[in-house]
Amino acid sequence: DAGVTQSPTHLIKTRGQQVTLRCSPKSGHDTVSWYQQALGQGPQFIFQYYEEEERQRGNFPDRFSGHQFPNYSSELNVNALLLGDSALYLCASSLRGEDIQYFGAGTRLSVL
């Protein structure tokens, strides 16, 4: 049983560019949450998708957007990249109504 998978593992972009990160949830899960983890910090909640809609959002600008597909996989898009967007981006999946969130290994984004 595959866990949460994220791609790519590493990514290098320059300021102003756009990036798309991908996540496949754990088998049987229908809810995907995205977190940003800056170096030496705890993860910060970006947003959550369920039934292909954004359900909750953290304190992130609208440069951060997402999508969930009918197979429950999800994408995180970041436009107009800033140096401060450099971080580990984590995807977590869960089953609606249950407590546990399972995290993927993340995508390390470096913005130069």
Next chain:
Amino acid sequence: QQQVKQSPQSLIVQKGGISIINCAYENTAFDYFPWYQQFPGKGPALLIAIRPDVSEKKEGRFTISFNKSAKQFSLHIMDSQPGDSATYFCAARPLNTDKLIFGTGTRLQVFP
């Protein structure tokens, strides 16, 4: 703003000793308190979790103590092992949401 404060930032323990990590929260409207363990290059993995109607929960060598009146909860790792060396994050889930608010993390090093 909802916050979770975690201490210490780093912890060095000898093999066989007890590791204690503390967290405090500033908003009473949380209903779930998980602890996550993160190894370098990996995503956070759920270690143990507690709800506020329980004062203590034990799973193997790991125990959560929860003090609702003091708004504090702690993780105790008994008989600490070198394999426990990792970064530990406490988190709290606001009522009626699925997002997790993380502490800043504690880097634990267990020496043989």
